[in-house]
Amino acid sequence: MKTMKSLLLAMLTVVAFTTMSCSEDDNNNNNNNAAANLLAEELRNTAASGTWRVALYEDDGQNETSDYNGYAFTFAADGMLTATNGTNTVTGTWSVSVDSSSSNSSDDDGSDDSDDVDFNIFFASPPDFEELSDDWDIVSRTDTRIELIDISGGDGSIDYLTFVKN
Template sequence: MKRTIFLVLGIVFMLSACSKNKALEKEIEQIEDAVLLGDWTISKMIDSGDDETSNFQGYIFTFKEDGSLVATNNATTYNGTWSITKSSSSDDDSNDSDIDFNITFNVSESNDFDDLIDDWDVLTHSDYKIELQDISGGNGGTDLLTFTR
């Protein structure tokens, strides 16, 4: 009897895990498709309570299918990379998203674009807006990043 109960519980757990993985994969695909629809701007960048949105004013962000990311204004271009993955952080708490929006730029720490480098948690997404959050492990501050098109 106990063996049957454990077997049934094991099957239910496996089906539940497979279902969650498929849902995550589908959501990741939806976000990737949205990102590739066109150019984006940063409509909000809050770094530990400080509004730094103006640091990115005038920049157009183009996410390319090959994983490259280009940020351009009239005079300056920054090249980086992007990806969307299942969260792999072992220190994510239960409020964190299961999906990471990963952004990197090869810039110095003093460059404003250094603030964008992170594995952001996806809060909400649509074809026109992607809201991201990161809770800093160092100082516990919350960073918010919103792309719109």
Template sequence: MKKFKLIPILTLVFIASVLTMCSKDDKTTAPGITAAQVNTNIVAGNWSVTLYNENGTIHTSDFSGYSFVFNTGGALVATNSPTIKEGTWSSGTDSGSVKITIDFTATETTGSFESISDDWMVLTSTATKTELKHVSGDDGSIDLLTFEKI
């Protein structure tokens, strides 16, 4: 009889273990990435958006033709001649994760540039590609943003 009582308990323990392993938010900053390394990578050259996934909806084409330049002084300029969008950027560490903050809200209060104006966790950063993720504090939705060197 004791064996039959033990089986449901073990089953519940197993299910609880599996559920805690699964997570919607399983991407974190890659080990070894520092804010200084991200800064070095991002200020070197022109970048294009190769992925913008806003909570499961792809909006990459909203940035088609734009060239992004992250200047060392914190200015961020997106150009799609003759259109120029001006914003700011900064980087740092928050809760052990390297983050980039993008802000176009001084000039863009709606639309795609406003929607990428947020703090982004750096998933990967190399000389040719930077992958970012934002988890909304409001509803837990996940956005992904990828820049690749032009």
């Protein structure tokens, strides 16, 4: 009888420990996901408030910022992205997304956080603007500056993109 009670107590302890461990992990994931969703919403609101210019675009060590001189970028709330310099207008799309994949995911930014907030830009043409098309990771964000990075999964090259509010 004593052995049976000891066995039952041991099984209940294992079940309780496993339940607490899973629950704690779930809470951490929920907290991380909530923080990522908040960051994503703040980033959407910031980008959609006014016009922006490219302060830096570095493609694998090559500074190509001058390709965007004179362009004002407008990130519309409906996902439309417009860049205009008064003569030429280039249109594309943009979004901010949260990738809540498994905790073993490999984010471009090297973070071990399972929630990856991406600033997505897509231009179909012209070629200079196509280069901005990517799922950028957020380095930092203020009301007047958005700093982004992309680390290529193929060759490990690093691109930097910084928008500054006009």
